[in-house]
Amino acid sequence: MSGNSHATESDVFSEANVAACYQCGKCSAGCPMAEHMDLLPNQLVRLVQMGRFDRAMRAEAIWKCVSCVTCSTRCPKSVDCAAVLDLLRQAAFEQGKVPPSRRRTLLFQQAFLDNIRRNGRVCELELIGVFKTKAFAKDWDLLKLMEDAPLAPKLMRRRKFHFRGERVKDRGLVKRIFDRCNSIKLDLATSENS
């Protein structure tokens, strides 16, 4: 594929089968983050159905999603709800509509992706170092910088934390994946349909 391909909102959301949603709410019922969300997953899908992308993009909920994909897995209508939230996050980022309160979430996601881009898989120590430094540079909040430190021994005991990360061999492939993703730009309408 050469150059940038522009996908319109109807393309990208019809791939996620948004039109099929009949608002049963099973996505919200099973979502582990639902109680922390300002709008529930089913409400976000409804906003997308109505074409109210701006309202959906500005929801804090899309940054609370942990991409566990329980919603899509259990959906009786095979709506890919997790993909809908993914698309909303991407569009919100590209259009600068990430709410200030979710700045740290965004920083973490950027640090995470950078990490993957470099190594092909996550290196925990490097990730946490980069993220904390960048966040501290923005808010100079010493408490936040150190608040997760007591978790480190616990994570290490469960072998969830490695000082030396591993790298995948074929990093050219990783680069090609990233290039391909970067070439797709979302073109969500910014105006609200009333």
Added chain:
Amino acid sequence: MSRIGIFICWCGENIARNVDVERAAAEVADLPGVVCSVAYKYMCSDPGQSLMRQKIVSERLTGVVVASCSPHMHLRTFRKAAAMAGLNPYLVEMANIREHCSWVHHDRQQATTKAVELIRMSVAKVRANAALQPISIPITRRALVIGGGVAGIQAALDIADSGREVVLVEREPSIGGKMAGLSETFPTLDCSQCILTPRMVDVGQHPNIRLYTYSEVEGVEGYVGNFKVTVRKKARYVDMDACTGCGQCWNACPSKKNLSEFDYQMGNRTAIYVPFPQAVPARPVIDRDACLHFLKGKCGICAKKCAANAVKFDDQDEVITEEVGAIVVATGFKLYSIDRDQASSKLAGYGEYGYGQYPDVVDALQFERIVSASGPTGGEIRRPSDGQQPKSVVFISCVGSRDNAKGISYCSKICCMYTAKHTMLYKHKVHDGQAHVFYMDIRSGGKNYDEFVRRAIEQDGAHYHRGRVSKITQENGKLIVRGVDTLVGEPLTIEADLVVLASAMQPAGGATELAQKLNVGYDEFGFLSESHPKLRPVETNAAGVFVCGACQGPKDIPESVAQASAAAGKVLVMFSNEQLSREPEVARINETNCAACFACVRACPYNAIERAEVRDRKGQLVKRTARVNPGLCMGCGTCVAICPSKSADLEGFTEQQVYAMVESLV
């Protein structure tokens, strides 16, 4: 020499708007054999028909072409009119210049030209038409009803009450079906058994009903009016005539811990048993797989206890042949099982609801037994796991239904109503308990139905939450139900003691195999297909076979009963004549030319062609040939297409006619 009349219909504006009917009438007037060509505003109206009748007489017509709507709409009308004027009705043809022309084209010039071509084809066809006579078939005026649930019972009683004999075949040991196991019925809350059992007794005692329980239809041969049905009576190991139903045997049977089918595996029964006290016939049956006599070769206590010597351990299956003229299929439904049998039905299970894993997650029919006075708990609401009275019960609608991801897209129609009923029955028995319902929509169309649901909510205090449940887990003996209330927009977790799933209705097991034996169509879910969804709701595409009840689609009791009576009515209409009259447009084999390859026999989808022998007067075999049974043939023409020697032809649609139509265009 043909004298053909052409009658072109304006159909008000429908045809005349896009087809210049007067120009068309003028253009076809010169076709060979045509002696009159007229256009009229509504040919199907009374003046239109009488115009046609007048012309048939005054012009001495030998063929008629009506250019109007689809033959599906009015062919019968025009054929009747022709017959009234003394013309053989099969000399009337229709050219469809509405659906095939005016409705689908906008260019008036081109549409008119096409209409002329269509009429020209019909003229070419009608020139080669032959005067046909309707086929008469003798009929056996007895009916077979398959399935002894409420629909089958109703159909059998209606037919029997009119004086015709009925053979009723039921595969369980008793008739009664699913309704016999229900506690109370919506929207009146009257006791299901109290209203059903008198009907069951009527069936058992009716002089015109021959009842075969614990029996299955094995094969069906023949055709409308003349079916030969083989029924397998499974070995019951009890002599039905000698047995008095006293109960000595099942009271003495030592094999007591067998799961009861009637209680949906929640209660026990003995090895020799009647499924429930009001069973019809009130005769026990021995479960071979549980009986100690069959398992270990000893016991036989039942035989010793039986004063009538009715226990027959050497009983064998018996195959009976019955001749009937019409068949009513009323095989009913089963519930979608969220964990079992999914491989065979190509459905995905509901692992997230934990059915089969958690004993306190039950389906709706099991809950009916829990509430029922004749159920395993004697009518007290106790949960299966520990017999405790549940103080919080969650009812979940649409389990399987409307769930494309699990394989069922349809609405099961009755669950909204019985779930409301369940919450009421629960509240009436557990006053300090709380019923919660998770629903997507409440579908309560029907007389007094919505009022009933509102009563459950407003008077009996059921908490209705709009939303689906995502997962059920178990913690400390409680079922944790994770749902959502989309109306407040918040996830909702309820700790329940019992969960009742309103599972989807599916056709009963074996329905599609039976449909294949009967040549009846069925949809992707296995529900039998009616002939026309609106105008022929109980007929099927197999002549003489009718459907009623939940085997045709999800239905509640009133609808099943109504449809059963409708099917019985259709059977009786058929039986009101001594002979059946059929359209003569069926296949015919030219037996002189037939090479007896029998390709047609194999190709015929209706099994209407048989292998026959032609013998001379001395009985010597002259030749073998294929022969069409006009009673069975549906006139599809498959045999005509496949016959290598061109010996098969379709009356009213002969190859000569079809070629004449094509030639008229080139």
